[in-house]
Amino acid sequence: MQHLFVGLSILFPIMISELNLSYSSFGLVIGISSFIGGMLQIVFSISSRAVARHILLALGDFLISVGGLLTGLARGFIDFLLARNIFSIGVAPQHPMGATILSDEYDEKTLGKSIGLFFGLAYIGNIVGPVAATLLSTYIGWRGAFLVFSLPPAIIGFLLLLFLRSRRPKHAVDMKPSIKSDTISLLHEKSIILILIALAINSGGTDLTIMTTYMPIFLADGVGADAYERGIIYTIGLLGGVIGPVLLGKYSAKIGYLKGAVISTSISSILTYLLIVYRTSNLVIAIHLFCLFFMSFSIATLTQSYLLSVTKGYAKDLAVGVYFTTNFIFTSIWTSTMGFLLDYFSSFTPVLAIMGTLGLASSCILITSRKFSVKNE
Numbered sequence: 133m134q135h136l137f138v139g140l141s142i143l144f145p146i147m148i149s150e151l152n153l154s155y156s157s158f159g160l161v162i163g164i165s166s167f168i169g170g171m172l173q174i175v176f177s178i179s180s181r182a183v184a185r186h187i188l189l190a191l192g193d194f195l196i197s198v199g200g201l202l203t204g205l206a207r208g209f210i211d212f213l214l215a216r217n218i219f220s221i222g223v224a225p226q227h228p229m230g231a232t233i234l235s236d237e238y239d240e241k242t243l244g245k246s247i248g249l250f251f252g253l254a255y256i257g258n259i260v261g262p263v264a265a266t267l268l269s270t271y272i273g274w275r276g277a278f279l280v281f282s283l284p285p286a287i288i289g290f291l292l293l294l295f296l297r298s299r300r301p302k303h304a305v306d307m308k309p310s311i312k313s314d315t316i317s318l319l320h321e322k323s324i325i326l327i328l329i330a331l332a333i334n335s336g337g338t339d340l341t342i343m344t345t346y347m348p349i350f351l352a353d354g355v356g357a358d359a360y361e362r363g364i365i366y367t368i369g370l371l372g373g374v375i376g377p378v379l380l381g382k383y384s385a386k387i388g389y390l391k392g393a394v395i396s397t398s399i400s401s402i403l404t405y406l407l408i409v410y411r412t413s414n415l416v417i418a419i420h421l422f423c424l425f426f427m428s429f430s431i432a433t434l435t436q437s438y439l440l441s442v443t444k445g446y447a448k449d450l451a452v453g454v455y456f457t458t459n460f461i462f463t464s465i466w467t468s469t470m471g472f473l474l475d476y477f478s479s480f481t482p483v484l485a486i487m488g489t490l491g492l493a494s495s496c497i498l499i500t501s502r503k504f505s506v507k508n509e
Contacts, residue, residue, distance in 0.1 A: 133193055133285040134226050135254045137200060137219065139261015140281060141344050142366055143274045145352040146359075150274070151212055155349075159471020161213045162345055163464040169220030170460020176225035177453025185233060186296035188225040193289035195222030200282030204275040220460075222285075227456050232448040235440040241385055244392075244437040248381020251433045255377065258344070258370040266363035321442070323390070324451070326501035327435055328458045330397075330494040335459055336466030337490030338400040338428040340373070345467055346483075347421065350407070354480040357413035365413065369421025373429035380430040381437060389438035393431055394498045400428035401491030407484050432459075435498075466490075 148158050176188055199219025206212040231247060238246045261281075268277035336342060348366055351357040357365060376396075384392025403424040410417055439451045473483050 133257070133288050134196060134223055135257030136261045136264075136281055136284065137196065137257075138344050139258045139263075139370070140265045140278065142262035142265050142348050142362060143269060143277065144345070144348050145362075146269070146274050147212075148349075151206065151208055153209060153212070155471040155474040156468075157209055157471075159468045159474075161209070161216050162471075163466075163468030164213060165216035165220040165464070166341065166460045166467060167464035168217050169224050170457050170462075170464060172221055172224035173228060173456040173460060174450075174453040177228045177450055180229065180232075185229045186292050189229050189296070190289040190292040192222045192225040192229075193285040193292065195219070197282045197284075197286040197289070198222070200278050200285070204278030204282065224456075224460075228452040231436055231440065231452050235448050243441055244381040244385035244389055244434070245378075246381075247437045247440070248377040248379070248430075248433045251429070252374050252376075252378035252381075255370065255374040255429060258373055259367055262348075262363055262366050262370065266359065269359075323501045324439065324442075326497055327390075327439070328454065330497035330501065331435065331455065331458050332462040333490050333497065334397060334431065334494035335462035336469065337487050337492075337494055338397060338404055338424075338431070339459065339463065340429050340432060341459070341463045342466055342470065342487065343425065343428055346470060349474075350480050350484075351413065351417070355410050355413045355417065357417075361413050365418040365421060368418040369425045372422035372424070372426035376426035376428075376430040377433040380427075381433045384434050384437070388502075389434045389441065390498060390502045393434040393438070394495055394502070396427045396430045396434060397491055397495040397498060400424055400431070401488045401495060403427065404484055404491060405488035408481050 144158070147153070148155075153161075176192075179188060195218055199215050199217075199222055202215035202218060203212065206215050230250065234246050234250055235243060265274075265277045265281075268280055272280070331339075347369070348362060351362045351365055380392055380396060403420065407417075407420065407424075410420075436452060436455060439455060440448055443451045470483055470487075473486070474480070477483070
């Protein structure tokens with residue numbers, strides 16, 4: 133349900149125009165909401181020690197529904213900011229709760245495959261979203277599309293309450309959870325610290341959020357693709373984002389999750405640089421985005437698989453919570469920054485160059501983190 137709304141990013145160019153937003157103000161909205169959602173990632177992770185995970189998940193879906201509803205009713209900057217903040221709060225519990233529940237059911241060898249499938253299936257929403265949004269917006273406008281999309285998350289929220297039973301982490305059944313001891317243990321691992329630093333840098337590089345925020349705008353304003361072309365090209369690209377995490381998650385279980393993350397980050401950075409050469413929309417861009425999203429969308433799967441494979445009990449919730457808190461906080465900074473840079477340069481060329489450079493810097497840090505890996509890969 134969350135990633136259906138990610139797919140609605142195809143409507144951002146239309147929304148920016150109708151709501152009279154500049155790139156700077158649009159980036160600021162995304163940045164502020166990402167910051168708030170990011171800070172709450174760790175709050176929900178800690179809350180899982182006292183509140184059943186399925187209740188937290190359901191609460192998140194209800195808020196996603198409300199955020200989508202209010203987005204469809206937005207009339208200006210403040211309305212859009214409020215709606216996006218509520219949506220981001222709803223997103224906060226989804227990743228920590230979902231990933232850690234799965235990690236309790238799989239061992240290290242199969243964890244990458246299961247997490248990859250988890251994200252791969254979620255990313256189907258990225259494909260269905262823009263297709264459905266394009267069709268719906270044609271008949272009932274972008275506002276109507278958001279109103280329609282706000283219904284499924286509410287339904288899923290009720291289903292989670294009814295059918296998903298609460299579980300305690302297997303390794304924590306006989307342990308008294310200690311936030312302090314888990315935090316100290318987490319921060320003592322140099323490889324984890326370096327991964328978080330790499331994540332902070334790549335949040336402005338080839339991370340999923342920065343890609344799904346600005347790629348639709350690049351297609352519209354960077355290469356002049358019309359709404360129909362954007363829908364097709366972006367959907368083909370997002371298909372790569374579905375397939376990549378599944379295949380690379382399984383493959384990286386054999387070669388090492390960190391090694392797989394290095395490969396994905398490096399290749400996606402180079403592909404981001406190469407977007408600079410395009411001046412008009414064509415089929416080649418669709419293939420290019422397919423390859424780019426195949427790699428870039430897999431980075432989160434691989435780095436989280438590593439974190440989940442080296443932590444136990446409630447520390448899993450904490451590790452993933454810290455991961456996404458870091459991701460959302462720095463995403464909020466980078467998305468705002470990229471919006472200002474687009475307004476300043478009036479060109480995507482320097483912005484894409486910066487994104488590629490940040491991705492390569494992140495890759496170098498991930499290479500270093502492998503030297504401190506707590507488990508041999």
